[in-house]
Amino acid sequence: TRSTRPQRMLKAVQKNGTKGNPESVISAIDYFCKHSEWAMNVGDEKGSILDSVVTEVNPSTVLELGTYCGYSTVRIARLLSPGTKLITLEFNPVNAAVARQIIAYAGLQDKVILVEGSSGDLIPQMKERFGIMTFDFIFLDHWKDRYLPDIKLFEECGLLRKGSVLLADNVICPGTPEYLEYVRNSPRYESKYYPAHLEYTKVEDGLEKSVFLG
Ligand SMILES: CCNc1ncnc2c1ncn2[C@@H]1O[C@H](/C=C/CNC(=O)c2cc(-c3ccc(F)cc3)cc(O)c2O)[C@@H](O)[C@H]1O
Numbered sequence: 001t002r003s004t005r006p007q008r009m010l011k012a013v014q015k016n017g018t019k020g021n022p023e024s025v026i027s028a029i030d031y032f033c034k035h036s037e038w039a040m041n042v043g044d045e046k047g048s049i050l051d052s053v054v055t056e057v058n059p060s061t062v063l064e065l066g067t068y069c070g071y072s073t074v075r076i077a078r079l080l081s082p083g084t085k086l087i088t089l090e091f092n093p094v095n096a097a098v099a100r101q102i103i104a105y106a107g108l109q110d111k112v113i114l115v116e117g118s119s120g121d122l123i124p125q126m127k128e129r130f131g132i133m134t135f136d137f138i139f140l141d142h143w144k145d146r147y148l149p150d151i152k153l154f155e156e157c158g159l160l161r162k163g164s165v166l167l168a169d170n171v172i173c174p175g176t177p178e179y180l181e182y183v184r185n186s187p188r189y190e191s192k193y194y195p196a197h198l199e200y201t202k203v204e205d206g207l208e209k210s211v212f213l214g
């Protein structure tokens, strides 16, 4: 059967990247998306904002929803302190297989725990399976209509603490109106919008950073 876009992206990383060099993997994916095939990675512009938030938070516990090809996984993992690992959830096995290889090519496999499955099933298992008390940083980049149910699940499972930072991609395009309305109007969150553009385009998009107030 025909290859998938993530599989073609992996080939581009193996061809143009340098093994063990996360920056070269990020550049190879951005180049592929700009010159070969557009893909829904967070991209370089929003990726720089992601980098600055991760650096500012310097998290000890990290969760990503929607690994896709592992582009943002590599961006985040390369910035984590030694010994810190990030958990990333991906329910499409073909995408998960590509992401594992891209993460490994970047040399970051020891800093990443990729769990195959759906966030709705896995979030309630975080404490028992991974010994997580609360998350310092969460990156939301999965199905847009799942951002709101999943943030409520974080609250219900007691996975947020005073100061936990949630960063959400695509709050303008494709858009996550119910999520935005919730975090911007809830007294339990302090929210801030970071304007940018849809990856590799001039279309308006941005990231929403929401700090849980406890
Ligand atoms: C069921 C919800 N839980 C989930 N749990 C685990 N993994 C999940 C989940 N949802 C989706 N996934 C996975 O995350 C990935 C999906 C991400 C969804 N992202 C988008 O739809 C998206 C879409 C666009 C976009 C923007 C403009 C367009 F014209 C076309 C597309 C841009 C983006 O930056 C995006 O993030 C896939 O790998 C999917 O298998």
Ligand SMILES: [Mg+2]
Pocket: 040, 041, 042, 141, 169, 170
């Ligand atoms: Mg996205």
